[in-house]
Amino acid sequence: MSQFQSEKRLILDYYAALDAADGDAIVDVLRSYTANAYTWRAFHPFHLQTDVHEISRLFWQPFRHAITRMQRRMDVLFAGTNFMGDDGSVWVCSMGHLMGLFDAPWLGIQPTQKMVMLRYAEFHKVVDGKIAETAFYFDIPHLMMQAGYSPFKSQTAAHMVQPGPAPHDALLFDDADPAEGQKTMTCMNAMISDLGTWQKGLPLEEELALTWHDDMIWWGPAGIGATYTIERYAKQHSGPFRAAFSDRSGTGHIARIAEGHYSGFFGWPNFKARPTGGFLGLPPSDKSCEFRVIDIYRREGDKLKENWIFIDLLHFFNQLDVDILGELKGPAT
Numbered sequence: 618m619s620q621f622q623s624e625k626r627l628i629l630d631y632y633a634a635l636d637a638a639d640g641d642a643i644v645d646v647l648r649s650y651t652a653n654a655y656t657w658r659a660f661h662p663f664h665l666q667t668d669v670h671e672i673s674r675l676f677w678q679p680f681r682h683a684i685t686r687m688q689r690r691m692d693v694l695f696a697g698t699n700f701m702g703d704d705g706s707v708w709v710c711s712m713g714h715l716m717g718l719f720d721a722p723w724l725g726i727q728p729t730q731k732m733v734m735l736r737y738a739e740f741h742k743v744v745d746g747k748i749a750e751t752a753f754y755f756d757i758p759h760l761m762m763q764a765g766y767s768p769f770k771s772q773t774a775a776h777m778v779q780p781g782p783a784p785h786d787a788l789l790f791d792d793a794d795p796a797e798g799q800k801t802m803t804c805m806n807a808m809i810s811d812l813g814t815w816q817k818g819l820p821l822e823e824e825l826a827l828t829w830h831d832d833m834i835w836w837g838p839a840g841i842g843a844t845y846t847i848e849r850y851a852k853q854h855s856g857p858f859r860a861a862f863s864d865r866s867g868t869g870h871i872a873r874i875a876e877g878h879y880s881g882f883f884g885w886p887n888f889k890a891r892p893t894g895g896f897l898g899l900p901p902s903d904k905s906c907e908f909r910v911i912d913i914y915r916r917e918g919d920k921l922k923e924n925w926i927f928i929d930l931l932h933f934f935n936q937l938d939v940d941i942l943g944e945l946k947g948p949a950t
Contacts, residue, residue: 621696621707621876624743628694628788630707631741631748636689639681643673652747658885659753660909662724662933662942666887680715683723684733690714692781693738693913693925695789697874700802708872710881712738712913713781715755719764719858725945726761732776733763738747738911738927740872740883752871752883754911754927758941759839765949768941769930770898774835774853774899776843782915782923783834786878793877801916802875804828805882808870808914809923820850821859829921836925862890864905881913892937897930899937906936 638646647669657666659676663724663884666672681687693712714734721728722930735755742750762776781787807838808828825833835841835850844853866889873882886907895901909929915922934941 620795621709622792623746624696625790626692626708627743627746627748628711628741631693632689632711635677636687639677641673643677643681644670647672647677648746651751652744652749656746656750657753658751660755660757660927660929661935662791665823679723680735683713683721684717684735684751685765687715690716690734691788691944692881693787695787695793695876697802697876697877699742700806700871700875707743708874708881709741709743709878710739710874710913711741712881714778715720724757724809724942725767726757726764726942727948729764733760734758736779736927737863738883738913739913740874740881742872752885752892752911754883754909754929755925756838757931761949762839765836766945767949769840771896772840772842773857774837774844774849776839776842779836779843779925781817782879784915788914789877789879790881797878798876798880799879800931801878802873802918804873804914804916804919804921805873805880808911809882821856821901822847825851826854831934833921837921838926838928838930840930841926841928857894861894861896863893865890866905878916879914880916881911883909885909899934899936899939902937906933908933 634646651669657672663676691711691713696707696709699708702712714736716734719728719731719733736759737755740752741748761768829847831847833847834845837854841854844850868888870882870884887910889905889907891905892902909932911927913925
């Protein structure tokens with residue numbers, strides 16, 4: 618039974634047209650594939666946009682001018698009915714890298730003339746054959762680090778260009794067994810119930826072991842980095858993060874989907890918390906800050922095995938009056 622073939626085909630056709638377009642033709646592609654009342658959510662400094670001309674002017678045209686000969690290197694494609702709503706809406710998720718030659722300045726980041734990769738994850742809501750909403754989250758600090766910058770004072774885990782899933786089976790051009798998707802959603806929901814509250818009452822590593830394999834991989838954003846095994850994840854991210862924040866709000870997701878062994882979610886924001894313990898080299902603050910996040914998961918058996926995370930850290934810093942992009946003065950030193 619074909620579940621999501623038309624929605625996936627729409628997104629693949631959209632990517633082919635968008636990646637082949639240049640200049641003003643990008644607006645034509647956006648207009649052709651999106652609904653009249655279109656919502657586009659992106660990381661700082663682009664935020665929420667509803668006009669395809671502005672989306673092209675602010676993001677796509679400057680990015681394509683700076684990153685020439687762009688290739689989309691997609692590692693993940695899956696779709697699902699939104700767990701968070703009762704309208705039966707279908708979302709398509711894509712994740713990978715936009716690769717090209719860094720030939721002109723972008724957002725004040727100076728070019729290297731070398732290849733770079735912008736890691737991205739995207740959720741598209743498809744309604745009546747058009748894209749009605751997009752969440753397009755991308756790791757600008759990760760690109761900055763490839764260009765020689767050090768946007769953050771400290772990173773607890775490892776920086777690297779991040780690969781896709783270990784089995785190389787996440788491009789679900791053919792629809793997966795719905796029963797497998799349900800297993801993945803159940804597993805992800807159990808993890809969200811545990812980690813989304815910070816109230817389980819167990820030692821951290823024991824709590825993580827409820828829903829994660831011991832040899833889990835957490836592919837975190839630049840500034841935090843990637844970490845491997847429950848023990849190191851607890852030491853290099855989860856423990857420090859919980860120590861840094863207090864008064865975490867409940868989890869607010871716009872979309873949560875699963876297909877086969879893959880799942881993901883995003884929010885706007887996902888949650889709020891106060892960095893009362895300081896974070897990423899910033900001093901403690903009592904200000905409640907919002908976190909915009911996309912998470913992509915791979916399930917193996919009855920537990921989660923890999924996780925790719927996109928957090929708008931530029932927006933987080935900006936809420937604490939630190940403008941990382943605004944402080945760029947020239948080439949990396």
